[in-house]
Amino acid sequence: MPKRIQHLDRYLSDWPFVPGQVMVREVKGSDKRPLLQLRVDMGIVQMEVVGRPDGEKPEGFDTYYDNLLSQSFADGPAFQLDRERCREIDREFYQYYHRRVCWLTLNRYAEAVRDAEHTLALMDFSTANSPDPQWSLMHEQYRPFVMFHKIQALTLIQLEKSNHRGAVEAIDQGIASMQKLFEAHAAEDVSDEDTLLEKLQDMKASIAKHYDVGPSLAEQLAQAIASEQYELAAKLRDRMDGSPKN
Incomplete structure (x- = not known):
């Protein structure tokens, strides 16, 4: 029986x-x-396209986050993130990033x-149950x-649909959510704050100019x-709330 090739040269x-x-x-x-x-x-x-990128099913669940949710409901107040669970969370963050x-x-x-x-939900769960603030x-x-x-991605989805106004509004909503996050952590040094917001503003300006999109409702x-x-x-406020009045 021929020996199976193990190298990846080709x-x-x-x-x-x-x-x-x-x-x-x-x-x-x-x-x-x-x-x-x-x-x-x-x-x-190599990654799977659904579930965990590595294809594993922790305790039969699609992701380790789903597994943790189930365990947290089962354990109630006694639930804790120990070292092993933290290590598995780290793995899932890393895989989903790639x-x-x-x-x-x-x-x-x-x-x-x-x-x-998925990553943001796992981040929320990890922070809420963290055994160590530094972790x-x-x-x-x-x-x-x-x-x-x-x-x-949300903005580009709208552009693919030729919904140029929707693309601008997706950026506006995103900027508002990021500003809220930065304000909540104003005492911390957030090095990406200005850079990320500037990139979103530049993206919005480019879309508005290219597709001749007028001021958004917020503007x-x-x-x-x-x-x-x-x-x-x-x-205008009523329109933004989705409840226009006569």
């Missing part, structure tokens, strides 16, 4: 690594299931939003970056208040 040479470039491709598994592959320096990372970047590179924005939402901060420092990816409201047009401001 695969690596057929797909050379390019420094500074995110290299992603979609392939089929031996059973024809869809897979993602990410070329990294000295190797290839797959989110892959989705964005492939312009698969709905999938990028899905994975960003939770290690993840929380990346919350603005994950939010930024989600906002980008119209601010202008109405500044010019003391309070009746108009009230109508």
Whole structure:
């Protein structure tokens, strides 16, 4: 019986690594299931497209986060994140980061939003149950970056639908949520604050200019208040709340 080849020489040479470039491709598994592959320096990372990127099912659940939710409900107040659980959470954060970047590179924005939402939910759970503030901060420092990816993807989904106004409003909502986050952590040093907000503002300006999109409802409201047009401001506020009045 011939010895099974274990080296990756052919695969690596057929797909050379390019420094500074995110290299992603979609392939089929031996059973024809869809897979993602990410070329990294000295190797290839292969990921499942649904559930956990590594394909594992912790205690039968699709993700480790789902497993933790079940355990927390079962244990009640006695539930704790011990060292082993923290280590598994770290793994899941890391895996979802790689797959989110892959989705964005492939312009698969709905999938990028899905994975960003999973990461944010896992972050919420980890912070709420953290045994060590420094451990939770290690993840929380990346919350603005994950939010930024989600906002980008939501915006690009609207552009794909030719909903240019919706794209601008997605950015406005995203900026508001990020500003709220930064204000809540004003005492902390958030190095990405200005950079991420500037990138979103630049993206919004580019879309508005390219597609000739006028001021958003939020901008119209601010202008109405500044010019003391309070009746108009009230109508705009109603429209933003989704409850227009006669």
